[in-house]
Amino acid sequence: MSKVYVEDLSKHVGQEVRLHGWLYNKRSSGKIRFLLLRDGTGVVQGVMAKGAVADATFELFDQLTQESSFSLSGKVRKDDRAPGGFELDVTGMEIIHVAKEYPITPKEHGVEFLADRRHLWLRSARQHAIMRVRHRIIKAIRDFFDDRGFTLVDSPILTPAACEGTSTLFETPYFDLGSAFLTQSGQLYAEAGAMALGKVYCFGPTFRAEKSKTRRHLTEFWMVEPEVAFNDLNDNMDLAEEFLEYIVQSVLRDRAPELKTLERDVTKLQNVKRPFPRVSYDEAVEILHKRGIAFEWGNDLGGTDETVVSENFDRPVMVHRYPAAVKAFYMKRDPANAKVALAVDVLAPEGYGEIIGGSQREDDYDLLLARIDEQKLPREAFDWYLDLRRFGSVPHSGFGLGVERTVSWICGLDHVRETIAFPRMIYRLTP
RNA sequence: UCCGCGGUAGCUCAAUGGUGGAGCAUCCGGCUGUUAACCGGAGGGUUGUAGGUUCGAAUCCUACCCGCGGAGCCA
Numbered sequence: 248m249s250k251v252y253v254e255d256l257s258k259h260v261g262q263e264v265r266l267h268g269w270l271y272n273k274r275s276s277g278k279i280r281f282l283l284l285r286d287g288t289g290v291v292q293g294v295m296a297k298g299a300v301a302d303a304t305f306e307l308f309d310q311l312t313q314e315s316s317f318s319l320s321g322k323v324r325k326d327d328r329a330p331g332g333f334e335l336d337v338t339g340m341e342i343i344h345v346a347k348e349y350p351i352t353p354k355e356h357g358v359e360f361l362a363d364r365r366h367l368w369l370r371s372a373r374q375h376a377i378m379r380v381r382h383r384i385i386k387a388i389r390d391f392f393d394d395r396g397f398t399l400v401d402s403p404i405l406t407p408a409a410c411e412g413t414s415t416l417f418e419t420p421y422f423d424l425g426s427a428f429l430t431q432s433g434q435l436y437a438e439a440g441a442m443a444l445g446k447v448y449c450f451g452p453t454f455r456a457e458k459s460k461t462r463r464h465l466t467e468f469w470m471v472e473p474e475v476a477f478n479d480l481n482d483n484m485d486l487a488e489e490f491l492e493y494i495v496q497s498v499l500r501d502r503a504p505e506l507k508t509l510e511r512d513v514t515k516l517q518n519v520k521r522p523f524p525r526v527s528y529d530e531a532v533e534i535l536h537k538r539g540i541a542f543e544w545g546n547d548l549g550g551t552d553e554t555v556v557s558e559n560f561d562r563p564v565m566v567h568r569y570p571a572a573v574k575a576f577y578m579k580r581d582p583a584n585a586k587v588a589l590a591v592d593v594l595a596p597e598g599y600g601e602i603i604g605g606s607q608r609e610d611d612y613d614l615l616l617a618r619i620d621e622q623k624l625p626r627e628a629f630d631w632y633l634d635l636r637r638f639g640s641v642p643h644s645g646f647g648l649g650v651e652r653t654v655s656w657i658c659g660l661d662h663v664r665e666t667i668a669f670p671r672m673i674y675r676l677t678p
Numbered sequence: 679u680c681c682g683c684g685g686u687a688g689c690u691c692a693a694u695g696g697u698g699g700a701g702c703a704u705c706c707g708g709c710u711g712u713u714a715a716c717c718g719g720a721g722g723g724u725u726g727u728a729g730g731u732u733c734g735a736a737u738c739c740u741a742c743c744c745g746c747g748g749a750g751c752c753a
Contacts, residue, residue: 272714279710296710313703330713348688353714354702355690359745415751432753457751458679470753549749592753601753649753663753674745 248320253289256323256333263338265320266291269370270311270346272353280308284319284335285370293319293335304340313352314370316343358664365669366678376505377665380498381654387497388471388648391490392448397473400440402433402449407628415456417466429454432647435577435632437474438608441643442635448473458673462662463550463600465651467671474645480589480607483644484565487593487603488523490648491563495519498657511659515597518561525565528587531556547573554598563602567591576618578606579642591646599656605646612636 251264268286275281278297283290297305311317321335328334350360351367361368368374392399405419405427421427433449440447450471457464473486495516498506506513526534534556535542542552548566557564571580571588578588593603609615615636619629654666664670669678 274712274715275709276712276715277709279712281712281715283713292713294711298710328711328713348704350688350703352689352703355714357690357746360689453753455752459751460746461748461752464752468753547751604753647753652753 253284253286253291253331255288256291256331256335259323260325260333261323263320263322264335265318266335267318267343268316270313270315270317272313273308273311275308280305282308282311282319282337284317287375289331290372291331291333291335292329293321293337293340295337295340300337300339304337307340307342310342310345312346313349314346314367316346317341318343358662362664362670362675363678369668372508374665376508377654377658377660378668379505380502380509380658381650381666383498383502384494384654384657385469385650387494388450388490388650390497391493392446392471392473395446397446397448398440398444400437400444400447400449401451402430402436402472404430404451404454406430417454417456431455432470432472434472434474434645434647437472437645438632438635438643441474441476441645442639442641446473446475460673461550463652463655465663465667465670465672468663468667469650470647471650472645472647474643476641476643478607478644479642480567480591480644483605483607483646484525484567484591487565487591487605487646488521488563491523491593491603492519492521494653495657506658509658509660511657515561516657518596519563523563523565523593524560525567526556527567528569531566534559545570545572548592550600553594553600557594557596557598557600560596562596564594564596565591566594574606576622576624577608577615579609580614589644593646595652595656597656597659599652601649602652602656603646603648605644607642607644610636610640610642612640 248263248265249259251259251266253266266284266286268284271283271285271290273280273282280295282293284293295305295308318341319335319337320339321337324334324336325332326334350364351371369378405421407427416428416431418426418428431453433451437447437449440449448471451469452467453470454467456466475482475486478486499513499516531548532542532544535552538555540552540555547569548556556566567590568581568587569590571578571586574588574590578590581587581589589607591605592601594600595602609618612633616633619626651663651666655663658666660666664672
């Protein structure tokens with residue numbers, strides 16, 4: 248008898264197969280009994296009628312508790328009544344482990360209760376779907392860059408100092424060298440990589456010790472950061488929109504059942520095609536003023552400001568040329584207007600906010616050094632970074648995409664805590 | 679750090695000054711096509727903690743603890 252997974256049942260109609268999994272739920276109508284087997288690839292209902300299986304097998308049903316592990320053998324039957332399209336007429340069952348009373352019932356639960364049991368919560372259909380979409384997004388990210396000649400250059404997680412000098416970092420003792428900090432961005436290292444390999448990306452976890460308490464923040468999150476030598480801001484925006492289109496269309500193509508489980512309105516995702524609207528910060532401020540928002544030129548866009556701007560478009564919008572004062576020291580100023588930086592943020596639709604932040608980098612040694620001094624950053628820490636402007640400096644650009652915010656947007660979630668298996672937040676370090 | 683909301687059965691909630699309830703989960707019984715199955719029955723409580731007001735507090739007051747959401751910061 249062949250050992251199969253639920254997702255492959257369509258290839259075994261009429262055959263006797265064996266499945267291994269966990270009890271998702273069971274129902275009984277006396278002499279006919281139904282059990283839902285979950286194996287990680289899907290859920291299938293096994294049907295047992297008294298008399299059709301050995302009495303000993305029929306009675307095993309009573310011992311099975313929710314999430315008990317067991318194997319089921321039976322004949323695969325196509326059945327339009329089944330949500331997955333197939334059912335199993337059970338011929339045999341073997342219990343592997345009888346689960347203790349399972350805390351997550353098929354009814355509603357609060358976020359704290361579920362978060363405390365995140366290791367079990369992952370077994371439920373919704374979380375399963377989110378993890379599958381997340382994985383597809385990450386695969387799309389890697390495929391996109393790999394297919395376009397980028398080289399993966401991983402940046403260090405332990406770093407000697409702040410990359411941007413603004414965020415609060417996690418600090419840890421580091422032998423005789425004092426303190427190390429968990430990275431908040433791999434960008435500076437990616438720039439070094441781009442000068443060596445042309446087109447690179449780094450992809451890893453990043454850490455922010457800020458006490459943010461919102462639906463868009465985690466203290467540990469994943470970020471992918473491409474960096475390309477000889478790309479200017481426009482090239483950077485071209486890359487960003489092609490990238491996002493590729494991710495969204497890949498998920499739409501390969502994860503339709505999961506999006507359905509999540510009850511995601513996919514028509515909103517189908518719009519995500521090039522070209523994306525590009526508005527300058529000045530134009531974004533105009534949009535805000537037209538909506539009656541008292542926004543002062545020079546400020547950064549807040550969460551609600553971003554939502555208002557993005558509501559004007561049916562796909563991600565790229566806002567470029569922000570006031571230099573609110574942006575990082577390494578961003579190049581616009582030659583046409585020294586007050587603004589050649590920066591771009593990509594705002595996701597439906598109020599999901601900033602999912603990409605990027606810029607053309609300052610490639611002039613003297614200007615970069617002046618910025619470092621202006622922001623009172625320690626020169627020594629950036630000496631290696633300045634080397635990139637001493638030895639064959641070139642125009643270059645890149646951006647960072649926040650994986651969790653992207654997953655949250657594509658899945659239509661209301662909080663990023665569900666986008667990663669074990670979220671780390673200000674008041675949560677477990678499980 | 680600031681602002682707002684909340685904490686009652688294992689879970690989700692009701693009870694707003696007068697005998698703490700319901701649904702689900704658990705246990706027992708019934709049902710040959712159930713889809714968060716359904717029907718009948720049972721057990722299950724120091725109402726977050728400490729103090730105060732009152733004849734009487736889940737309910738009103740004070741402090742603290744914990745959580746949630748938002749702001750700032752950012753992806």
